[in-house]
Amino acid sequence: MKQQMITKLLTGMVGLGIALGAATAYASPEKDRQEMVKYYTEKYPNIKLEDYVYGALAFEPDAKAQYDAIMEFPPFDSMVEAGRKLWETPFKNGKTYASCMPNGGKMIAGNYPMFNEAKGKVVTLIDALNDCRVANGEEAYKVGDTKTMGYLTAYMRTLSDGMLMNIKAEGPKAMAAYNDGKKSFYQRKGQLNFACASCHVQNGGVKLRSELISPAVGHAVHWPVFRGGDNLVLLQQRYVGCYRSVRAISPDQGSTMMNNLEYFHSALSNGLPMKASVFRK
Numbered sequence: 001m002k003q004q005m006i007t008k009l010l011t012g013m014v015g016l017g018i019a020l021g022a023a024t025a026y027a028s029p030e031k032d033r034q035e036m037v038k039y040y041t042e043k044y045p046n047i048k049l050e051d052y053v054y055g056a057l058a059f060e061p062d063a064k065a066q067y068d069a070i071m072e073f074p075p076f077d078s079m080v081e082a083g084r085k086l087w088e089t090p091f092k093n094g095k096t097y098a099s100c101m102p103n104g105g106k107m108i109a110g111n112y113p114m115f116n117e118a119k120g121k122v123v124t125l126i127d128a129l130n131d132c133r134v135a136n137g138e139e140a141y142k143v144g145d146t147k148t149m150g151y152l153t154a155y156m157r158t159l160s161d162g163m164l165m166n167i168k169a170e171g172p173k174a175m176a177a178y179n180d181g182k183k184s185f186y187q188r189k190g191q192l193n194f195a196c197a198s199c200h201v202q203n204g205g206v207k208l209r210s211e212l213i214s215p216a217v218g219h220a221v222h223w224p225v226f227r228g229g230d231n232l233v234l235l236q237q238r239y240v241g242c243y244r245s246v247r248a249i250s251p252d253q254g255s256t257m258m259n260n261l262e263y264f265h266s267a268l269s270n271g272l273p274m275k276a277s278v279f280r281k
């Protein structure tokens with residue numbers, strides 16, 4: 001009898017522990033996001049949260065008007081079109097990307113990066129596309145290659161336009177990856193000793209040298225971008241540029257460090273609508 005009670009008590013406690021663990025693991029990224037949103041909405045009460053997807057343009061009405069005009073006839077359409085051809089061309093075995101991505105590849109980009117428990121690591125959308133290639137007997141593309149992976153994602157991500165960013169970090173391993181990305185985001189680095197947060201949190205919406213700095217909230221929803229209208233830049237490629245701008249050595253695109261950074265950074269945009277392939281200056 002006593003034994004039974006103890007067992008019951010212990011099982012109950014384990015159940016409770018799991019429930020609490022899940023709740024805290026889930027609450028943390030949401031809390032981080034809410035805190036950052038609160039920071040911005042208090043600092044800039046006139047800017048609507050949904051306008052953060054426009055980055056620095058949300059703070060510059062003239063530049064935003066110019067952006068809207070350019071986006072009516074995007075100068076990079078032919079590159080997105082090249083991506084559509086890549087997406088639709090069957091692999092040698094006759095299968096397609098659509099046949100091996102969840103939901104035929106539609107309305108899923110906002111779920112990435114996601115933590116893959118079986119692999120024990122973060123998988124970006126680019127990794128998922130490469131996994132699909134390899135599973136079908138094709139070679140993986142180089143993660144930062146513009147004319148293959150760049151074009152492919154430029155089209156594929158448009159299939160998720162309007163989906164709300166929905167990054168999840170649940171369970172201890174996912175949370176460890178998330179926290180690793182968070183550390184990279186807040187750690188000062190480079191000869192100039194800046195963290196991502198020094199510019200994109202503290203100075204988001206502020207002019208630094210001659211450039212208006214975009215806030216981190218809303219950063220991850222609109223990739224790739226076409227700088228100057230025709231220069232395709234992937235999200236991690238932009239990270240590399242920012243690392244270099246503070247004269248820091250950048251981790252490689254596709255490395256665990258970069259993927260974890262993208263995981264944390266993307267979760268800050270949770271709830272905002274995706275819009276792939278946009279103009280940036």
Ligand code: HEC
Pocket residue numbers: 054055056185194195196197198199200211212213214215219220225238239242243245246265280
């Ligand atoms: C010295 C300041 C500085 C630091 C530090 C910095 N950036 Fe940037 N970043 C910029 C500037 C300037 C731009 C271009 C203007 C803009 O869109 O903010 C930019 C642009 C970006 C963009 C593109 C925004 C868009 O909508 O096109 C992303 C994403 C980004 N940075 C992420 C990061 C990450 C992640 C880190 C840390 C690894 C980082 N940045 C560190 C200055 C910085």
